[in-house]
Amino acid sequence: MRTTTAIGYENNLPISDPNSLGTREIEVPPLGPHDLLVEVEAVSVNPVDTKQRKGAPSGGFRVLGFDAAGTVREVGSAVTLFAPGDEVFYAGTIDRPGTNQRFHVVDERITGHKPTSLSFTDAASIPLTAITAWESLFDRLLLNEESRGTLLVVGATGGVGSVMLQLAEALLPGVTVIATASNSERATWARDLGAEHTVNHHEDLPAQVLGIAPRGVDWLFTAHSKGQIDTYAEIVRSFGHIVAIDDGPRDIAPLKAKSIAWHWELMFTRPVQQTPDMIEQHHLLDTVARLVDEGRMRATTTNSLTPISAETLREAHALIEGGRTVGKIVLHGWE
Numbered sequence: 317m318r319t320t321t322a323i324g325y326e327n328n329l330p331i332s333d334p335n336s337l338g339t340r341e342i343e344v345p346p347l348g349p350h351d352l353l354v355e356v357e358a359v360s361v362n363p364v365d366t367k368q369r370k371g372a373p374s375g376g377f378r379v380l381g382f383d384a385a386g387t388v389r390e391v392g393s394a395v396t397l398f399a400p401g402d403e404v405f406y407a408g409t410i411d412r413p414g415t416n417q418r419f420h421v422v423d424e425r426i427t428g429h430k431p432t433s434l435s436f437t438d439a440a441s442i443p444l445t446a447i448t449a450w451e452s453l454f455d456r457l458l459l460n461e462e463s464r465g466t467l468l469v470v471g472a473t474g475g476v477g478s479v480m481l482q483l484a485e486a487l488l489p490g491v492t493v494i495a496t497a498s499n500s501e502r503a504t505w506a507r508d509l510g511a512e513h514t515v516n517h518h519e520d521l522p523a524q525v526l527g528i529a530p531r532g533v534d535w536l537f538t539a540h541s542k543g544q545i546d547t548y549a550e551i552v553r554s555f556g557h558i559v560a561i562d563d564g565p566r567d568i569a570p571l572k573a574k575s576i577a578w579h580w581e582l583m584f585t586r587p588v589q590q591t592p593d594m595i596e597q598h599h600l601l602d603t604v605a606r607l608v609d610e611g612r613m614r615a616t617t618t619n620s621l622t623p624i625s626a627e628t629l630r631e632a633h634a635l636i637e638g639g640r641t642v643g644k645i646v647l648h649g650w651e
């Protein structure tokens with residue numbers, strides 16, 4: 317039996333509790349046919365980590381962590397996309413043990429080749445947010461290089477928004493992007509990543525957005541939709557589209573008068589449901605890596621902690637729970 321150092325939780329404790337995350341030696345599961353064994357060099361932390369730690373049953377001891385960058389050490393019997401020694405980045409899936417462990421098992425079909433121009437640390441800032449942003453823009457809203465119109469990105473300075481602005485800038489030349497940003501520093505971050513306009517979500521959003529797009533925006537991406545449905549009904553044009561990645565409002569009836577469509581995006585759908593097209597996550601991560609290596613996208617790391625330990629993960633979880641981080645928090649190296 318092979319073992320690995322892992323960081324996880326037993327009970328759903330507040331992050332201020334020193335026992336909210338702890339370290340253990342756990343078994344490395346045998347590789348399935350499409351699995352890779354990856355030596356993890358860096359991980360990043362997402363809101364899903366904190367939500368799961370606070371509310372999901374641990375089954376005794378559960379390892380969190382979704383984003384990772386590392387090196388392939390072994391491959392399963394049916395693997396064709398990678399070989400030992402390859403450097404990879406990926407976001408894993410919610411129904412398998414997470415990446416907060418030194419040796420981690422992941423399916424090749426949801427794994428990408430790491431951008432060669434990035435360190436492991438910067439590469440780990442990207443995958444989960446890139447998959448979410450990509451699937452929102454191209455699979456849910458069906459945008460492409462011919463698309464013409466205005467996109468409002470709500471949550472633009474967060475992890476997902478910071479990648480979405482870059483994807484829109486790189487691949488959607490006919491789309492004008494409006495980004496939410498709560499102060500001038502954050503507005504500069506959003507503009508540097510490609511937003512043409514910024515609006516402050518703590519002020520009158522309809523007045524600001526309709527001042528830029530008088531007929532309403534064509535598309536709205538939101539990471540923060542709670543209590544916002546009447547506002548969205550006002551600022552999205554008739555027959556427009558909304559894609560939401562948070563837990564969303566319970567009632568979308570106010571959208572009916574303008575026949576506004578509501579889409580859900582969950583980046584775990586493909587791996588959890590084992591959809592026939594789950595390999596698209598491999599392809600999109602490879603495309604993102606190419607865009608990074610061509611200098612058309614960049615890492616979104618704003619805070620880098622070391623080593624990967626229960627202590628640094630507690631620090632990162634606390635920052636994420638504050639709900640105000642810009643870009644991504646990444647952890648790298650082992651004790």
Ligand SMILES: NC(=O)c1ccc[n+]([C@@H]2O[C@H](COP(=O)([O-])OP(=O)(O)OC[C@H]3O[C@@H](n4cnc5c(N)ncnc54)[C@H](OP(=O)(O)O)[C@@H]3O)[C@@H](O)[C@H]2O)c1
Nearest residue numbers: 363448471473474475476498539540561581582583640641
């Ligand atoms: N469905 C999926 O597949 C999926 C994938 C990734 C994330 N998510 C979810 O999406 C949400 C965002 O994820 P993330 O990684 O981008 O989060 P994040 O990086 O933690 O987001 C923090 C950012 O959100 C901004 N923000 C907070 N409240 C806001 C509001 N009401 N309006 C506009 N901006 C606001 C903050 O800016 P200010 O401080 O300036 O307000 C901050 O820059 C989380 O709930 C996460 O669980 C879902």
